[in-house]
Amino acid sequence: MITIFGIPLQAFLGQLLLGLVNGSFYAILSLGLAVIFGLLNVINFAHGALYMLGAFLAWMGLHYLGLNYWVMLLVAPILVGLFGILIEKCLLKHLYKLDHLYGLLLTFGITLLIEGLFRSFYGASGQPYSTPEALRGATNLGFMMLPNYRAWVVVASLTVCLITWFVIERTKLGALLRAGTENPRLVEAFGINVPLMITLTYGFGVALAGFAGVLAAPIIQVSPLMGSNLIIVVFAVVVIGGMGSILGAIVTGLGLGVIEGLTKVFWPEASSTVVFIIMAIVLLLRPAGLFGKEK
Amino acid sequence: MNRQNLGYLIALVLLALVPLTGIYPVFVMKIMCYALFACAFNLLLGFTGLLSFGHAAFLGSAAYASGHAIKMWGFSTEVGLAFGVLVAGVMGLAMGALAIRRSGIYFAMITLALSQMVYFFFLQAKFTGGEDGLQGVPRGTLFGLIDLKSDFNLYYVVMAIFVFGYFIVWRTVHSPFGQVLKAIRENEARTTSLGYDVDRFKLLAFVLSAMLAGLAGSTKMLIFVSATLTDATWQMSGLVILMTLIGGLGTLVGPVIGAFIVVLLENKVGDLGATLTQWTGIEWFQRLGESVTIVIGLIFVICVLAFRRGIVGELSAWFERRKALKQAQSTSV
Numbered sequence: 001m002i003t004i005f006g007i008p009l010q011a012f013l014g015q016l017l018l019g020l021v022n023g024s025f026y027a028i029l030s031l032g033l034a035v036i037f038g039l040l041n042v043i044n045f046a047h048g049a050l051y052m053l054g055a056f057l058a059w060m061g062l063h064y065l066g067l068n069y070w071v072m073l074l075v076a077p078i079l080v081g082l083f084g085i086l087i088e089k090c091l092l093k094h095l096y097k098l099d100h101l102y103g104l105l106l107t108f109g110i111t112l113l114i115e116g117l118f119r120s121f122y123g124a125s126g127q128p129y130s131t132p133e134a135l136r137g138a139t140n141l142g143f144m145m146l147p148n149y150r151a152w153v154v155v156a157s158l159t160v161c162l163i164t165w166f167v168i169e170r171t172k173l174g175a176l177l178r179a180g181t182e183n184p185r186l187v188e189a190f191g192i193n194v195p196l197m198i199t200l201t202y203g204f205g206v207a208l209a210g211f212a213g214v215l216a217a218p219i220i221q222v223s224p225l226m227g228s229n230l231i232i233v234v235f236a237v238v239v240i241g242g243m244g245s246i247l248g249a250i251v252t253g254l255g256l257g258v259i260e261g262l263t264k265v266f267w268p269e270a271s272s273t274v275v276f277i278i279m280a281i282v283l284l285l286r287p288a289g290l291f292g293k294e295k
Numbered sequence: 296m297n298r299q300n301l302g303y304l305i306a307l308v309l310l311a312l313v314p315l316t317g318i319y320p321v322f323v324m325k326i327m328c329y330a331l332f333a334c335a336f337n338l339l340l341g342f343t344g345l346l347s348f349g350h351a352a353f354l355g356s357a358a359y360a361s362g363h364a365i366k367m368w369g370f371s372t373e374v375g376l377a378f379g380v381l382v383a384g385v386m387g388l389a390m391g392a393l394a395i396r397r398s399g400i401y402f403a404m405i406t407l408a409l410s411q412m413v414y415f416f417f418l419q420a421k422f423t424g425g426e427d428g429l430q431g432v433p434r435g436t437l438f439g440l441i442d443l444k445s446d447f448n449l450y451y452v453v454m455a456i457f458v459f460g461y462f463i464v465w466r467t468v469h470s471p472f473g474q475v476l477k478a479i480r481e482n483e484a485r486t487t488s489l490g491y492d493v494d495r496f497k498l499l500a501f502v503l504s505a506m507l508a509g510l511a512g513s514t515k516m517l518i519f520v521s522a523t524l525t526d527a528t529w530q531m532s533g534l535v536i537l538m539t540l541i542g543g544l545g546t547l548v549g550p551v552i553g554a555f556i557v558v559l560l561e562n563k564v565g566d567l568g569a570t571l572t573q574w575t576g577i578e579w580f581q582r583l584g585e586s587v588t589i590v591i592g593l594i595f596v597i598c599v600l601a602f603r604r605g606i607v608g609e610l611s612a613w614f615e616r617r618k619a620l621k622q623a624q625s626t627s628v
Contacts, residue, residue: 043400094600100400101346102599105540108533109595116588226435229411232529236408239401269419276412280393287396 007265013144014205019261020254021150021219024157025212027253029234031161032208034243035168038181039201042092048231049114050206054080054213055222056118069132072281073214080210085203088190092202093195104251111228118224120248126221155216161250177201242292252290310454321518326392326558327457328515329521333538333550334464335507340536341545342468343500346403349390349410350508350535355417355527357383357509358516363422364434369621372443376513378611383509384502386413391501394492407529429525432516432589447520456514460507467545474502480545530588537591540598543605550606552606557591564590 036044057076061067067075076239087110095102100103107281135149180187180197189193220226233251241252256275264271282290314320332354337347343395357444361379364370370378372433382420387558394405417423424430443449467473475496478486485551518524542553564587604612 037400043404089601091596098603101403102603104346104348104400104403105536106596106599108536109592109599112533112588112592112595114592116586116590116592117315120586120589227530232407232411233402236411239397239404239408272415273412276408276415279405279408283393283396 001166010144011155011239012265014257016266017146017154017261018149018264019258020154022260023254023257024161025216025230025253026209026234026237026257027161027250028157028208028212029230030237030241030247030249030253031164032205033234033238034246034249035164035208036205037243039177039184039198040088040092040096040103041100042095042107043235044205045104045107045115045231046087046110047107047206047209047234048227048229049111050080050084050227051209051216052118052222052224052227053083054131054144054210054279055217055226056122056213057210058214058217059127059222062129063127065248069214069218071252073211075112076208076214077207081203081207084206085199087206088199088202096179113232114226115204115224122224124223124225126223129217131218147220153219157215158250158254160208164208165246165250215240221267230235232271233275235277239280240275240282240289244289244290280291296575307319307458311451312334314447314450319627320446322558322562324446324450324453324518325515326555328511328518329535329538330464330510330551330554331457331460331557332511333535333542333554334461334547335504335511336535337539337544337546338464338476338507339466339500339504340539341549342480343497344483345395345475345497345501346502346536347394347406347504348403348529348532348536349360349406349408349413351531352410353383353389353505353508353526354512354515354531355385355522356386356413357428357452357512358526359417359423361391361513362429362516362522365435366429366432369394370440372437372517375435376510377518379513379516380506380509382504383512387502387505388498389511391498391505395497395501405452407532410527410532414524414529415477417524417527423522423524425522428521429516430521432520432522434517434520443517451515453518456510460510460549463503463507468547472496472499492591531593533595534591537595537598540603541594541605541607543609544603546605546607546611549605549607551582559592560594561587567613 033044033047036042041174051262057079058069061072061075062069076213091106092103095106122247131149135152138145139151140146140148168177176187176192177181177197180192181195184194216226219289237253237256239247240256243249256278259278260271260274263274270277311322313323332350336350337345339347339350357379360376360382364378365372365375390406390409390510393409394402397405417426422429434449436442437452441448441452443452465478469522474490475486477490479493479496483493512522512526515526536552538557539550540553541549541556543549568580571577602609
C-alpha cells in the first residue's frame with residue numbers, strides 16, 4: 001500500500017476531498033458575505049442561519065411535498081433569496097445610516113430567531129436527507145474511490161463561485177455593482193436605482209447561502225444548529241482573506257478547507273481550531289488579510 | 296449628598312436586605328454575576344466603542360481556572376478566585392493584542408473567532424471534563440474565616456465582589472484614562488493626532504474588561520460550584536451584548552438592569568408560555584420555555600431597530616427633554 005508520511009494514501013486523499021468539500025462551503029459562504037459587505041457594509045451574521053434554512057427547505061420539500069433534490073436545488077435558493085429581500089426591506093434598511101455594528105447585531109438577533117423557531121419545531125437533533133439517486137455510489141479512479149456526491153458538491157459550488165466572479169468582474173451589471181461599492185451616491189446620480197440594487201444584492205448573497213445549504217443537506221444531518229458553528233469559521237476565513245476581492249474569498253475558502261482536511265490527517269485534535277490559529281498568524285503578519293487592501 | 300449617591304445608597308441597602316426577605320438568594324447572586332459581566336463588557340463597547348463578540352471566553356476560562364485550582368490543586372477560595380481573574384487577564388492580553396490590529400466590524404469577527412477557538416479548546420481539554428463540565432468544586436472558606444457553604448454567607452461575599460467590580464468600572468470611567476477611552480470612541484483619528492497611543496489604551500481597556508469578566512466567571516463558578524461549557528459559548532457572548540443593549544450602552548447602571556431583565560426572562564419565559572397557552576389555547580406556546588432563544592432573538596431585533604439607547608438611555612433622554620422643556624417655558628414667561 002502506498003503511504004504518505006506514514007498515512008495510507010486512501011485515507012489521505014479521502015480527507016483531502018473532505019477538505020475540498022468543506023472548502024467549497026467556506027468559499028461560497030464567504031463569497032456571499034463579501035458581496036453583501038461590499039455594498040451594504042453589513043456583516044451578515046444570519047448567513048449561517050440562512051444556509052441552514054436552505055438545507056431545511058430541501059428536506060421539507062422532499063418530506064412534505066415530495067419535491068426531489070434537483071427541484072429544491074433551484075427552488076430553495078430562490079425562496080431563501082426572497083426571504084432575504086424581505087429581511088432587507090423590512091429591517092436592515094433602517095440601519096444604513098448608523099454604525100455598521102448595528103447591522104451585525106440585528107442579523108445576530110435574526111439568527112437566534114430563525115434557529116430558535118426551527119429548534120422549537122424540529123428539536124436539536126438532525127434530520128437525515130438521502131443522497132439523490134443519480135449521485136450515489138463512487139467512481140474508481142484507480143488510486144482512490146471518489147464518492148460521486150462529494151465530487152459533485154465541489155464542482156457545483158466552484159461553478160457557482162466562478163459564475164459569480166465572472167458576473168461581478170466582467171459584465172455591465174457587475175461594473176455597476178462595483179461602482180456602487182466604491183461610491184453609491186455618484187452611481188445614484190447617474191440614474192441607477194441603488195436601493196433596489198442593494199436589496200437584490202442582499203437577496204443574491206443569501207441565496208448563495210441557501211444554495212450551499214441544499215448542497216450540504218445530503219452530507220451532514222440537517223439540523224437547526226448546523227449554520228451557526230459554520231458561520232464563525234467563515235468569519236475567520238473572511239478575516240484571513242480580507243473582503244476586498246471576490247477571487248480572494250474563493251481561493252481562501254478552498255485553501256483553508258484543504259488545510260483543515262490535512263490537519264485532520266496529521267493532528268486530529270487541532271482540526272477544529274486550525275483555521276482560527278491561521279487567522280491569528282495572519283493578523284500578526286498581515287493585519288489587512290491576504291487579499292485585503294491596507295487602509 | 297447628591298441624588299446619585301443617594302440612589303446608590305438605597306440600592307445597596309435593598310441589596311443587603313434581599314436574603315432576609317425570602318427571595319431565593321442564588322437567583323439574586325446570579326443576577327449580580329451577570330451584571331458584573333455586563334458592566335465589564337460595557338466598559339469596552341459603551342465607553343471605548345469596541346464590540347467584543349467573544350467575552351464569554353473570559354467568563355468561561357476564569358470559571359474553569361478557578362474551579363480547577365480550587366478542586367485539583369487545593370487552592371484556598373480567595374487565591375482560586377484571584378487565579379481565575381489572572382488567567383482571564385492573560386487571555387485578554389493575548390486576544391486583545393490580536394484583535395486591536397483591526398477595527399470596527401473586523402474586531403467583532405476576530406474576537407468571536409478567537410473565543411470559538413477557546414471554546415473548542417475547552418471542549419477537548421481533559422481538565423474541563425468536556426460536555427459534563429467541572430462539577431462539585433468545594434466553596435471552602437474565605438480567608439479561613441467565613442464559611443461559604445451557606446448561601447447566606449456567600450450572598451454577602453458575592454455582593455461585595457459585585458460592588459467592588461462596579462466601583463472599578465465607575466472609577467475607570469471617571470478617570471483621565473476613562474476620558475481618553477471615550478475620546479477613542481468618539482473619534483479615534485483625532486485622539487491619535489492629540490498624541491495618545493490609541494492601541495495601548497485599547498489594549499489596557501480590553502485587559503481590564505477581560506479581568507472583570509473573569510471575576511464574574513469565577514464568582515459564578517463559586518455560586519453554582521461548577522464550571523460548564525455553556526459559559527464559553529458564543530450564545531453567552533451574545534447574551535452579554537443583549538444585556539448591555541437593553542439596559543443602555545455607555546451608561547453605568549444600564550448593564551445591571553439589562554442583566555436583571557435577561558436573567559428574569561431566562562427563568563420565567565416558561566411560565567409566560569404556559570400562561571399564553573391558557574389564554575390563547577395555542578399548544579405551541581407551551582414550548583416557549585425550551586426556546587428562550589426565540590424570545591431573546593426577538594428582543595435583540597426590537598432593541599436594535601427601535602430601542603438603541605436602552606432603558607437607562609431612553610429614561611435619561613426623556614428627563615433631558617423635560618428639563619429643556621421646563622427651561623424653555625420659564626424663559627418664555
